[in-house]
Amino acid sequence: NAGVMQNPRHLVRRRGQEARLRCSPMKGHSHVYWYRQLPEEGLKFMVYLQKENIIDESGMPKERFSAEFPKEGPSILRIQQVVRGDSAAYFCASSRTAEGGTDTQYFGPGTRLTVL
């Protein structure tokens, strides 16, 4: 039973390029979450999605960042025109349900983005 899959594991981009991060949730999970971990910090919530819907994007920067979770395929976190401050580890998590407001989230290995 595969866990949460993320790719690529490492991504290097130059300033101004686009970064596209992919996340495949655990089998049977329909809820996906993205978190960002800046160096020497904890994880910060970015966005929560269900299939074809963004449920909560309160942690997403207003510009350049977008996320989707299509009916088929992985969830995508897209960062346009990357800047050095976007360098971080981006973690995806998934859960089976959202009962009671919170269900256990299982995390992927993360994508480490480096912006040159």
Added chain:
Amino acid sequence: AQSVTQPDIHITVSEGASLELRCNYSYGATPYLFWYVQSPGQGLQLLLKYFSGDTLVQGIKGFEAEFKRSQSSFNLRKPSVHWSDAAEYFCAVGFTGGGNKLTFGTGTQLKVEL
């Protein structure tokens, strides 16, 4: 807004010694509480969780945590630390109506001396 505080940034213990990692949260209602462990370059692994019921929770790898409502704490403990426990530990909180997002503490880096 809810917040999570892990007051110890770094902790060093000797192998075989007991361990307690502190976690305090700020939120009015009963939260959902989690401890995750992160090894270098890896993702987060769930150690244990508290949703309701017995306030002493058992997790994997011999860890346990106790929810103390009066102190707004959820400290992680292990009676005898192994060298392989060296990692970073994160406390996280969620709550009903919070949109499923978790708020994480800044983490405690555990070093184990042989």
